[in-house]
Amino acid sequence: MSQRAMAQVSSETFARVQALTVAPALDWGEIDLDLLDERRRLVPPFPLDVLPPPWRDWIVEAARAATAPVDYVAQAVLAAAAGIATGGVGVSPAPGWVEPMKLWLAAVGAPSTGKSPALTTVRRLLHRLESERNQSEQSRDEGSPPRRIMLSSRSMPAIAAAVDESVHGFLLWHDHADGCLTPPFGSRGACPIENLPVSLLGTIEPDGTAIRPGAESALLARFLYAWPQQSSFCPLAERRPPRPEAVLAALRRLLDFAPARQQPRVLVLDKPAVAAFDAFLAERHGERGRSEGLEAAWSGKGGGAVARLACLLTLLAWSVSDLTEPGPVGHAVIERAIALWSDYYRPHARAFFRCAAPGDLDGRARRVVHWLQATKPFVVSREEVRRRALGETTNAAETDRVLARLVEGGALQRLAAETGPKGGRPALRWQVNPLLGAEQG
Structure with a gap:
């Protein structure tokens, strides 16, 4: 020595x-x-009370039938509604600030935790909706292109071509082994998709996700994550197919309302909602510097995420109401959106980041x-x-x-x-x- x-x-x-x-x-x-x-502490379950009864009742039934956490079904429902509205609807929290109605949502979980079965329950609804709408439009105009809600392509040129051919936005459905963090073929990252009228729903397996520090921060910060605990076993006798009539009617109403991209509808916040949202933004501003890396990048997008969630919750509530038009975004809705982001999505994002970015x-x-x-x-x-x-x-x-x-x-x-x-x-x-x-x- x-x-x-x-x-x-x-x-x-x-x-x-x-x-x-x-x-x-x-x-x-x-x-x-x-x-x-090194994995995570307990995270809260999806707060179903932020949704009106027809939606939350169907989510519970669908999750039980799929033997999956309600979180995954809820993510798919939010993605479906956002995908229908993407491109034609926005929300304006203040003059000069307009957030487009599009969301990127991720269902996080190990293999065989119910992600795909849960998402499939919602995908069936959208397939049925597409089929109904296309049959109706073809009976009126043989030359009209089919109305598509979902895209499953992983090719950037194909995605861009579909957007160019349609007056509406899309829901990009990425439930595949590579996960939704894999950039589309023909692109160097996710930024090209960010500039398109496209919402995104996909799956992630945390054990197979290795995040290079700083490399994918821009991509990861855009997602709202759901990484629930394992669901309880549901006996076969209690697994009944969910009744789709009420939610299909709500989705049809959203589809009828969704305007073309050339004539977007922008929802505004009423005065009490503006005050509540302003308080939320002030709180986020005061928290700057308390987090770092991916969590800081994700939290930095909290204002836009809450505004979009509030817009989406307003649309979902309107879809099962007797009101003629949706909006404005009210105080109760903005408070629910703030709670959904702060008390649900933030702990789930932290859990994922701490696992995937050590x-x-x-x-x-x-x-x-x-x-x-x-x-x-x-x-x-x-x-x-x-x-x-x-x-x-x-x-x-x-x-x-x-x-x-x-x-x-x-x-x-x-x-x-x-x-x-x-x-x-x-x-x-x-x-x-x-x-x-x-x-x-």
């Missing part, structure tokens, strides 16, 4: 002995579950926790964490941020600085929470 290595070992040994003799008994709370579980702050902190559990040190230094736990993948400033996160999460506590055996600058040390299995001497 070199003299330098011996000196390092000697210094570390001195620090450990010193910590054991002078460190006070520390009060420890519970450790943040996000630091202990290079973020929490991912690094979890890596240190795993190292602490494996090596069981009593105290650690910044350099130990940087070199041994993080493999020299961070600089000193980044390591300090990781240590701060570990302190915040209850895994470490900073000790008072003590001067080494040869004097000089005091070394900074952190004591490890005994719950991580640290050897307490």
Whole structure:
């Protein structure tokens, strides 16, 4: 062993002995579950009460028949309604600000968790709607092109051609093995689709998703994710096909209302809704800097996402009402949209990002926790964490941020600085929470 290595070992040994003799008994709370579980903590189920009874009743029936979480069926219902309205409907939260009515929604889950069966229940409705509409139009005009609601093509030229040939928008349906994060063939990314009147519904398998830090942030930030817990088993005797009459009637009404792209309809917010939405935007502005990476990029699109969700909820409520025209967006609807984004979609997005993009702050902190559990040190230094736990993948400033996160999460506590055996600058040390299995001497 070199003299330098011996000196390092000697210094570390001195620090450990010193910590054991002078460190006070520390009060420890519970450790943040996000630091202990590299997968995710429990996420809330889809709040069905944001939807009117015909919709939520059908979602429950369809999910039971498919033995799938209601979340997946709800995602497909929202995507179906958004796809019908895409291109012809928008929402204006304020003068000069118009959000087009289109959404990108992802059903996240491992294989055989019910994603495809759940989505198929809604796809059948749209196929039936397309067939009905095309038969009706052909009886009136033999030369009219068929009305298409869905596109399943993964070719960018084919998608662009379909958009050019239609006066309406589409729902791009990407329920396939490669997942909805795979860019269309013939494009270098998702940006070309973002500029088209296209909503998107697709599936993602988190275990097969490896996100390169920074590479797909623009794409990932556009999706609203649903990654539900596994559904309870449903006995065969209780699996009955959902009754489609009410929701088909609602979808037909949406289809009749959806104008052409050349003559869009823009919904506005009433005054109470504007005040509630303004408060939401102010809260989001105050939270800037509290998140980073993918979560920050996703949260940055919260204003537009809430406006679009509010527009969609307004359309869904109108589709089963006696009102002649939808809108304006009311206070109760904007509050439901805010709650849907904040209390449902945000925790699901966080769960997905922390699984698929482990290079973020929490991912690094979890890596240190795993190292602490494996090596069981009593105290650690910044350099130990940087070199041994993080493999020299961070600089000193980044390591300090990781240590701060570990302190915040209850895994470490900073000790008072003590001067080494040869004097000089005091070394900074952190004591490890005994719950991580640290050897307490």
